[in-house]
Amino acid sequence: MLKLTRVFIKVVELGSFSKAAKVLNMAPSSITRCIDKLESELGVTLLKRSTRQLLLTDKGHVFLKGSNKLVADSDYLLMSLSNQNTEPEGSLRISTFESFGRLNICPLIPEFLDRYPKINIEIELDNKMVDLWVENIDLAIRIGIPEDSSLKSRKLLSNYTCICASPGYLSKHDNIEQPQDLSMHNCLLLNQQRQRIYWYLKNSHQNVKVAVSGNLKSKGGTPLLEAALQGLGVVQLANWMVTDFVKHGDLVVCLKDWEPLLNESSNGNIYAIYKDNPYPNPNIRLFIDYLIDKTHNKKINED
């Protein structure tokens, strides 16, 4: 029942069975069955379902409120069994991609360690894909959800991007008025896992995919940002990286009527990834909750 309740909460949170299925690494049909079973056990209808939207019933609202508390109490109980009202302590090994770690995670660590001085954090900023099991990483911060079913993920924030260049670059090169124009520009390319050769954009009535190329590639955004600031080319970077530069006029957003995506279907979200371990290090949850709290309250340059 508690597992079913967790599924229900995730479904409501994402407003979709299939989205919840992705996050929970389950098939959509299993989500359907879980909600069916929960409704059957409770004897009430929780959701008015359609393929396009889910609506909470009145009883669904009542149950959601109570179930959030139930799950929180359960989590707390589990945690109190491991910590026994002691001050959180122990180690936490974190891997995060460089730019996000440097700009958004590292600044949050001192306050966390002030709050929990007995916790030791080991953090690596690098842009290679790490195997959490092999390298014994407790927590990785990544864009997108890994397909590895032995890992769990929790969304930290969305990862909106924009395509921008410096005023200097734009004054010396052809105008960029539509996506295809990017082909004629030096595009600074983010390498992730495989070589990126397309940028994807969408607006209100179409999605396009543009073949792009350029003379600078990097797995992380930092070198690309620096190159763009110096007028080397056009770059697609996350808003949390470039917002301040845009504000100061060091970078100009191009193709404002289009939303750039990170792959064919989405702009990618940033997730906390951790091992699906029946005996998890409680500091993992502690740090994730801390991050969620910080990201939700501060809106780390998400939009």
Next chain:
Amino acid sequence: MLKLTRVFIKVVELGSFSKAAKVLNMAPSSITRCIDKLESELGVTLLKRSTRQLLLTDKGHVFLKGSNKLVADSDYLLMSLSNQNTEPEGSLRISTFESFGRLNICPLIPEFLDRYPKINIEIELDNKMVDLWVENIDLAIRIGIPEDSSLKSRKLLSNYTCICASPGYLSKHDNIEQPQDLSMHNCLLLNQQRQRIYWYLKNSHQNVKVAVSGNLKSKGGTPLLEAALQGLGVVQLANWMVTDFVKHGDLVVCLKDWEPLLNESSNGNIYAIYKDNPYPNPNIRLFIDYLIDKTHNKKINED
């Protein structure tokens, strides 16, 4: 997990796998497996097991307390989904100290159950200090307010006491004309949590504390009352216990110009104690209101 938790609670309550199996209509081996699975999921040992007895580990105690709360929350949530504004029903577990429960609570129960026939009451009369969370007691009746901040209390009535002895005892022993005289008498002592060795009295211009001793001690007032009636000694008991005996001359109040106290500063009040639970069993409030109504309208031998 919730199902496993319910099995655990029943096992602890009955102190036996096989007894729990009978009540839950399961095979004993299934109980073993449920507890195995629960311990595995939690990563802790909850019970030291032998074929003759089960002992809760420290972590088992922690888990028991939290699991009772979890199950109560879950039950409340289920109940709030089904019927609202319908006839009160469900269970109510009450613990009260023996003498007060026998004399003042038990007589009120039949009328309460006549009024709410769908409620089931389980009441225990005993003088040990119960942990409401661990023993899953909905409502305890006690003298004084507990220091446990997870509990709430509501005053039922004051607890005036008097010091008395039987005429037979008094005719065979020295007069009791001032508090210090009590030291020379066999005083029947109420044990609560720690050994009582003083009686406290006050009048219009002074408070005194008298060291007393005697050859009979009990946690509850009933054995002391019986011994006093038979001339064994002097006793300090609540008025609601002795008023009728005083009226019939079976007991004589001593030191009428002094008011006996239960501790250094007060005579102690009687409180209804219940868990500070955001989703309380509504029957608790119902019963407390009923008790308040009865005690205020009837003045249960309060003075």
Next chain:
DNA sequence: GAACAGTTTTGCATATAACGCAAAGGTTAA
């Protein structure tokens, strides 16, 4: 120390539940 009675545990076979794939059906915006 041995016998005994009651209890938990283990091995095993069977029953039940969970799960994902693929196809069918439903919904809504264009």
Next chain:
DNA sequence: TTAACCTTTGCGTTATATGCAAAACTGTTC
């Protein structure tokens, strides 16, 4: 009306739960 996306259903496979019977364990009594 069509297309895209989503939920649902049928089905086969896999995983888990369950009870029976026997073994092992525990504590009391003689």
